[in-house]
Amino acid sequence: MSVLFVIVQCGTLFFVVKQLLHYISAKWKVAEGTKGGCEPAHVFPRKDPLGIINAIAHGRARDQCRWPNHLFEILDTGGKNIHTVWERPLGNDFLLTRDPDIFKAVLATQAEAFVLGEGRSQNFMDLFGPGVFTSEGKAWQHSRALVRPQFARQQVSDLTRLEDHLQQLWQRIPICNDRWTDVVDLQPLFLDLTIDVITELVLGYSVNSQDPSLRSSLPGVNAPDSAKFARNIDAGASWITRRAVFGKWYWLFQSRAFNRSCKEIHDYVDWFVQMELSGKMSSQAKQTESARPHFVLLEELSKITQDPLELRNETLNLIPAGRNTTASLLGWAFYFLSRNPSTYGRLREEVLNDVGASGVDDSTKLLSCQYLQWCLKETLRLCPGAPAIIRKATETVILPRGGGKDGNSPVFLPKNSLVLLCIHALHHREDMWGHDVEDFKPERWRERPFAWDFLPFSAGPRKCLGQQLGMTEASYVVARFAQRYDKIQNVEAPGPIKYLTHMSMRSGTGVQVRLHQDENFVVSR
Template identity: 45%
Template sequence: MALLFVLVFLAFALPLLWVKYLSAWQAKKRYNVERTRRSCQDPPQLSNRDPFGLLRLIEALKAGREERMPQYVASLIDQPGPGVHTVQAKLLSDKMTVTRDPQNVEAIFTTQAQDFDIGPARLECFRPLLGLGLTTVTGEAWKHSRALLRPQFSREQISDLDLEERHIQDLMKVLDVRDNGWTEKVDLQPLFSNLTHDTVTELLYGQSIGSQKHARRPSAPYESLSKQSDEASEFGHHLESGKSWLYERMVLGRLGWLFSSTKFYNHCKEVHKYVDNFVYARIQQGEADKTEITSKGKFVLLNELAKHTHNSVQLRNETLHVLSASWDTTSALLGWLFYFLARNPRVFDKLRNIILTDFISGIDFRQLNNCRYLQHCINETFRVAAIIPVIERVCTRDTTLPQGGGPNGRSSIFLPKNSRVLISTYGMQHRADIWGSDAADFRPERWEEEKNGGGWDFVPFAGGPRKCIGQQFALTEASYTVVRLLQRFDGIENMEPPGPIKFHHALTNSSGTGVQVRLHEAK
């Protein structure tokens, strides 16, 4: 019986293996022909310790769970030796190209943008939580989403500083000051998460969920605020937990759909239920109430989108995509900025003195943009922390990248259709040959220098057609928050024990240890 089983297995398995071998042989032959025809050369190939790239997958997942994913991806490029900025590695059945070369980044985002887009794996990985929307679809569907959302983010209402001030006041109330003028030890990261959550939900849905008002006073361990029983914190917990699943699903690429569980789908269900409450309420108001709502002068993205569609699923998905991106990016930016300020008192003092001078008579949008040192501090935070540490694109057709091939890395690279390309923004923004020997240091003054990055070597909001449409909103909110906090507080102390920097990665990076500080109130 055992022999019969073996014979039957071989009868089915051998033809399949033969077909797979022939397919791989034909693909390799076509690859070699195209590479030669286009005068391309291969970049360094990372050694495969197993034929299926399984160990590299385990390494990547382990790095994420140990909160060192940005460094891990950059270390892959370092393996062949100095001067290498593009490599190819095998991850499961995929051969990926990993690059930190600004010329390749420029090609992907602009000069050859038609050859690169997000791949189908992202849609399948993100669909359960975020659905079809701006960051998951391509082609005509993407153009439709972009056409719906982009005009709204060019409006003046997006820079509503009165909206920001209301939620800054809620933040200020949580930061209690003792008799000696200092706050107790406080983790700013969850407070910034509450701030951006409250602000963006009011912008999107017309009312804030008020998560800051439920924050524990005056301090709480990292992530503990997201586990409170109130509705707002529960929503934040489900969204953050769901996005952590998305990260690991994306690492698996085309097999990401295998990484699922009832826990993940429960997170998705709770997120949808929460957002649907806003969407259904807006739809039920009907056309008769629309004029009254919009005539009050308060910008609400859901109201604007509802002028174009009453499809509840589309309204949920589009606003959820904006909520997810806006919440994470801005709160992580603020967290990292104060993380670095607490470790660089010279920068804190210089920035505060400039703020007190530049904003003595009030704050407006133009002043925020024109405060150069503030913008330099924000840029340096993006550069060092790499809040979006990796950007993935997939080739929509056979194409090339301009650099990385051959012994000197100057030859072009051939990429077949459906190839995965990872841009290591962290690796690129830490290159000593671009940013100087102190590239690992937080030094905002480097942005005052005539030639020191700032082109395609610095892409915090990506670039090209898919550049983040909420960039200005995120920068305005972050700038305003920094100004208001430094107007109130004249000192900051790091309260975290020494240790390596940790990157808590759930699509965006935040500090894995939080932002443990205490603040001194100015007299």
């Protein structure tokens, strides 16, 4: 017992000394930052010398579904015109910013000087393994070269596959005699829809979370339990997001439940990989009534590499990203449309005119429906899937803005410092978007060109690979809803938006609505 007590005491002393040295070092770095024409950025004050209270405040804000608001509060301590602030919770020094010039420097013009950092790459590695979502340097370049060509294929946007899963979703929303549905929370339905779509695209077979009766359709013997897969993805993502708040100290937070979820996820994907490599997947599929879709990412990747671990990691890197971001976009779209009935009415009119009254036989019609695209862009502006992204400087960097009293001077960024690019705050700058910045107003996109003030899919070399896939899927689902339902009604009580940060940002209160079916709509199945 005494030995354990001594170990704890020594560990605590080491941690305190290390944090004090870090505090002194941070002060020195600020002084160094005044050289070469740079000016220090505003510093958000610590509540204690080690920044423990600051770190707890980040975690509490996440648990209260207000983390984006917390970042706003930190930025606003320097004044409404200050858009870059140093924050130092628990030794995790990061420059928090909503300045588009810094976004451009970090993601594009000076991107070679930045990496993901431990809080993203290593924290996510337990669940995903090394792949396009988690790797750095040459390993990431290899992963991107392996995966990127697959997303350029037309087969990725298979509307037939989308329609099959959408029909399953609609079967879960019964219509009453007055053509209104009961109150329904669309958010979990969209999460089920998107994981069914992405697993079919990536693995060749859907987990069929919407229709459990189809889960036994996996070919071969000893087929894994698909029912656990989505639950494990959610559980693993929740734990990763929770400990990400603590940055480089993420590894202190371990969980047996998390480890079990990771193992079961890996075992599930490994089964598909082994079936593919052995040739059993394609041969068994021919013997079943339901053949595999025309395009399967795992099948295409297996033509390039036969490494089972690499195949597991690359496919697994894409499944949560392909599911959560699209589900987030769909959820927020109907969250805002249900609160803006006139906007939904115009959207429906435009869809009927540009796409037609039933079905979508060509994805180009979705892209040409201008108002539909405006609605999705406005949704992504108000609630981007990722409220913030983080990067770590691998060398000393001078950023173009953010320093001085007015925030217009260059900023000295020491090696190993972090930059937290707050996309949500960038999208809510009143000086860029106008006095109605908080309003859902698709018309603002009428003549707005691309600029660095709108980055829902990031930018630069690590820009989201699945942007086209996600936008096509979301466009299709929104258009089909507009064809079927002529009215949508919000049933949630008024109140501030709650932001659930869970891999992607979604509504903390769900999307509680009622839908009214058009009397002329013909249910095809």
